[in-house]
Amino acid sequence: xxxxxxxxxxxxxxxxxxxxxxxxxxxxxxxxxxxxxxxxxxxxxxxxxxxxxxxxxxxxxxxxxxxxxxxxxxxxxxxxxxxxxxxxxxxxxxxxxxxxxxxxxxxxxxxxxxxxxxxxxxxxxxxxxxxxxxxxxxxxxxxxxxxxxxxxxxxxxxxxxxxxxxxxxxxxxxxxxxxxxxxxxxxxxxxxxxxxxxxxxxxxxxxxxxxxxxxxxxxxxxxxxxxxxxxxxxxxxxxxxxxxxxxxxxxxxxxxxxxxxxxxxxxxxxxxxxxxxxxxxxxxxxxxxxxxxxxxxxxxxxxxxxxxxxxxxxxxxxxxxxxxxxxxxxxxxxxxxxxxxxxxxxxxxxxxxxxxxxxxxxxxxxxxxxxxxxxxxxxxxxxxxxxxxxxxxxxxxxxxxxxxxxxxxxxxxxxxxxxxxxxx
Amino acid sequence: xxxxxxxxxxxxxxxxxxxxxxxxxxxxxxxxxxxxxxxxxxxxxxxxxxxxxxxxxxxxxxxxxxxxxxxxxxxxxxxxxxxxxxxxxxxxxxxxxxxxxxxxxxxxxxxxxxxxxxxxxxxxxxxxxxxxxxxxxxxxxxxxxxxxxxxxxxxxxxxxxxxxxxxxxxxxxxxxxxxxxxxxxxxxxxxxxxxxxxxxxxxxxxxxxxxxxxxxxxxxxxxxxxxxxxxxxxxxxxxxxxxxxxxxxxxxxxxxxxxxxxxxxxxxxxxxxxxxxxxxxxxxxxxxxxxxxxxxxxxxxxxxxxxxxxxxxxxxxxxxxxxxxxxxxxxxxxxxxxxxxxxxxxxxxxxxxxxxxxxxxxxxxxxxxxxxxxxxxxxxxxxxxxxxxxxxxxxxxxxxxxxxxxxxxxxxxxxxxxxxxxxx
Numbered sequence: 001x002x003x004x005x006x007x008x009x010x011x012x013x014x015x016x017x018x019x020x021x022x023x024x025x026x027x028x029x030x031x032x033x034x035x036x037x038x039x040x041x042x043x044x045x046x047x048x049x050x051x052x053x054x055x056x057x058x059x060x061x062x063x064x065x066x067x068x069x070x071x072x073x074x075x076x077x078x079x080x081x082x083x084x085x086x087x088x089x090x091x092x093x094x095x096x097x098x099x100x101x102x103x104x105x106x107x108x109x110x111x112x113x114x115x116x117x118x119x120x121x122x123x124x125x126x127x128x129x130x131x132x133x134x135x136x137x138x139x140x141x142x143x144x145x146x147x148x149x150x151x152x153x154x155x156x157x158x159x160x161x162x163x164x165x166x167x168x169x170x171x172x173x174x175x176x177x178x179x180x181x182x183x184x185x186x187x188x189x190x191x192x193x194x195x196x197x198x199x200x201x202x203x204x205x206x207x208x209x210x211x212x213x214x215x216x217x218x219x220x221x222x223x224x225x226x227x228x229x230x231x232x233x234x235x236x237x238x239x240x241x242x243x244x245x246x247x248x249x250x251x252x253x254x255x256x257x258x259x260x261x262x263x264x265x266x267x268x269x270x271x272x273x274x275x276x277x278x279x280x281x282x283x284x285x286x287x288x289x290x291x292x293x294x295x296x297x298x299x300x301x302x303x304x305x306x307x308x309x310x311x312x313x314x315x316x317x318x319x320x321x322x323x324x325x326x327x328x329x330x331x332x333x334x335x336x337x338x339x340x341x342x343x344x345x346x347x348x349x350x351x352x353x354x355x356x357x358x359x360x361x362x363x364x365x366x367x368x369x370x371x372x373x374x375x376x377x378x379x380x381x382x383x384x385x386x387x388x389x390x391x392x393x394x395x396x397x398x399x400x401x402x403x404x405x406x407x408x409x410x411x412x413x414x415x416x417x418x419x420x421x422x423x424x
Numbered sequence: 425x426x427x428x429x430x431x432x433x434x435x436x437x438x439x440x441x442x443x444x445x446x447x448x449x450x451x452x453x454x455x456x457x458x459x460x461x462x463x464x465x466x467x468x469x470x471x472x473x474x475x476x477x478x479x480x481x482x483x484x485x486x487x488x489x490x491x492x493x494x495x496x497x498x499x500x501x502x503x504x505x506x507x508x509x510x511x512x513x514x515x516x517x518x519x520x521x522x523x524x525x526x527x528x529x530x531x532x533x534x535x536x537x538x539x540x541x542x543x544x545x546x547x548x549x550x551x552x553x554x555x556x557x558x559x560x561x562x563x564x565x566x567x568x569x570x571x572x573x574x575x576x577x578x579x580x581x582x583x584x585x586x587x588x589x590x591x592x593x594x595x596x597x598x599x600x601x602x603x604x605x606x607x608x609x610x611x612x613x614x615x616x617x618x619x620x621x622x623x624x625x626x627x628x629x630x631x632x633x634x635x636x637x638x639x640x641x642x643x644x645x646x647x648x649x650x651x652x653x654x655x656x657x658x659x660x661x662x663x664x665x666x667x668x669x670x671x672x673x674x675x676x677x678x679x680x681x682x683x684x685x686x687x688x689x690x691x692x693x694x695x696x697x698x699x700x701x702x703x704x705x706x707x708x709x710x711x712x713x714x715x716x717x718x719x720x721x722x723x724x725x726x727x728x729x730x731x732x733x734x735x736x737x738x739x740x741x742x743x744x745x746x747x748x749x750x751x752x753x754x755x756x757x758x759x760x761x762x763x764x765x766x767x768x769x770x771x772x773x774x775x776x777x778x779x780x781x782x783x784x785x786x787x788x789x790x791x792x793x794x795x796x797x798x799x800x801x802x803x804x805x806x807x808x809x810x811x812x813x814x815x816x817x818x819x820x821x822x823x824x825x826x827x828x829x830x831x832x833x834x835x836x837x838x839x840x841x842x843x844x845x846x847x848x
Contacts, residue, residue, distance in 0.1 A: 256680020
């Protein structure tokens with residue numbers, strides 16, 4: 001593939017092969033720059049898709065008559081169009097940005113209108129998220145959590161190997177990378193006969209997740225076939241499912257996590273499409289026992305996406321790498337998650353978010369949360385001289401993910417958030 | 425209070441003292457009747473608030489400049505305005521509809537434009553529901569379910585008396601009364617070493633609930649004080665939290681209900697305001713142990729709302745009364761639910777739905793679901809010659825609620841749904 005006329009440094013996440021979608025607005029938006037709007041990342045720039053659409057450059061058979069999807073303040077309308085439209089948009093944008101295509105390259109006025117330095121824009125939530133579902137699809141995470149909370153005999157619940165367990169999360173408190181997270185207050189386990197404890201959480205944790213963004217939905221009552229499920233997924237983002245372990249432990253029986261999670265969930269701003277991730281697809285783990293027929297897929301595939309977690313402790317200048325994991329640690333695939341989610345007729349809608357659950361690997365340095373890394377606070381995690389059981393006020397947690405191609409990257413950028421003290 | 429010039433029969437739920445809000449459109453909407461739009465029920469009629477707003481009749485200090493909230497397709501904008509605006513709207517509408525006020529009574533053209541026979545309109549979901557939360561606030565229900573699933577020793581979880589337990593529900597599959605419900609398919613418990621069962625649910629159930637509709641929300645990170653919590657609640661609807669007990673039982677450990685619920689949740693179309701329900705407020709149950717300070721309210725009140733469940737079995741002409749309960753069976757109040765939901769900083773948004781959980785009373789004929797009425801299918805429920813363990817295809821379930829005032833009713837109308845066979 002040709003390079004772009006926009007400079008893309010070798011370590012940039014945003015090559016011409018990537019082209020992730022987000023919603024941005026220029027920080028100092030003048031009155032004639034309606035904002036927010038859809039954009040695509042290329043190197044250190046954002047290509048304004050509303051400017052490209054207004055210039056009539058989406059001229060393929062589908063988008064010619066529906067490029068108003070790029071004049072919206074969210075990506076929902078574009079997502080609803082489905083994969084043929086997504087492929088057409090990708091081809092159009094790749095051509096427009098390529099070094100040997102003069103249309104944009106040689107049009108200074110259009111370049112000025114449509115290419116914004118990334119440092120001069122603010123990123124917003126990319127979609128209206130109607131519903132947010134969180135799965136529990138890493139076996140290592142399920143095993144470690146189960147061992148911590150219920151002991152090694154009953155570590156993984158008996159249903160776990162038969163269905164991709166999930167619960168509904170809170171959509172209203174999903175925020176974009178860079179948003180501060182206020183430490184939640186809440187109840188914790190009583191000590192003997194006392195009332196429950198109450199106050200700022202003492203066990204603030206991150207959870208390393210990714211999340212799929214739903215494209216076209218399905219009608220209520222009409223399940224999605226597992227072999228067609230990926231047509232309902234537009235792409236992936238990084239997600240930090242912040243967790244207050246003390247609140248969670250006290251509240252979650254019998255109806256599941258609630259306030260231990262709903263104070264904030266952070267996602268990265270750029271949706272990397274499944275089309276861009278296709279070169280990094282790989283075999284998914286062998287499943288024993290065999291899944292039921294509605295979960296048995298003809299192509300059982302995963303994605304090889306290396307993931308990193310960095311913590312920048314309060315008062316320190318440098319972040320410290322604490323976890324290296326990979327999306328391919330997931331036991332249940334995206335398509336199995338979609339097929340399971342809809343088998344009862346539940347309807348998905350464009351822009352819905354499907355979290356993977358914490359992505360832990362088998363090695364001690366591949367665990368996706370402090371609950372596992374410190375074994376529920378029993379061990380100290382050393383961060384280059386500073387140590388932690390759980391997160392302290394001022395700590396910043398930074399996720400990063402990048403697939404390495406042949407002289408190009410398909411990366412996700414960062415998903416970060418800093419813990420602020422609880423309100424008094 | 426004066427009567428209305430619109431005839432209200434003595435058994436009508438929709439008196440001049442009620443005036444519940446909904447979203448409707450005329451069934452045979454002509455091109456010049458934009459739809460859907462907000463309306464208020466009065467007797468057998470719907471007052472079109474968009475017509476009243478367009479006629480400039482919302483002339484109070486608040487709504488004079490913001491009556492465009494009635495030109496929307498949902499009630500969210502009106503809900504966001506808060507109680508002062510709601511009280512002003514109620515006063516304006518009560519005056520307009522009263523027998524001794526000529527403005528609407530004597531204006532035939534405006535009456536024609538603004539009053540629609542209820543039989544000629546279709547009701548739609550009243551709000552965009554960003555998030556739907558379901559509580560678990562009836563002690564009798566908690567005790568019965570716990571006894572059935574975990575035995576009498578551990579019937580009520582130890583946390584239940586300290587916090588109003590809740591989980592996030594699925595917003596996308598909330599439907600309006602009258603919508604058919606397709607029997608879901610899914611996995612159930614394996615028998616000994618077999619794989620899990622799979623197929624149409626064999627334990628289809630209803631759950632008698634009510635749900636609060638959120639008015640003004642709160643900012644992320646800013647909890648709502650329990651003594652100000654009712655200012656965030658606009659009103660109540662009836663809700664049927666349809667449940668597939670076999671799917672639920674197999675999937676819900678450890679993360680809570682998911683596919684056993686998310687195939688459909690039915691709400692009644694008319695939101696009865698807390699202002700209309702105020703004459704029916706009553707003391708809430710004494711709470712032992714004392715709730716923590718953030719849940720201790722200066723006015724611990726409930727509402728006396730008699731509830732009924734009727735089942736019309738497939739092939740029968742008449743519905744049969746199976747349950748008489750009351751909203752005042754709830755142990756945790758609406759204000760405690762709101763205070764708890766937000767104590768961690770979680771943000772509520774206008775139009776959000778807060779289900780009460782199944783409202784069972786202490787008597788055998790006051791149980792709010794078949795799980796309790798038939799003790800998980802052990803006993804047969806007799807419906808006037810027909811009998812049921814759980815719901816069968818073609819069965820219709822109808823909830824009704826009506827507060828009896830002095831010569832007037834404040835009622836909720838019906839919340840109904842019929843079970844259709846699973847897709848093959």
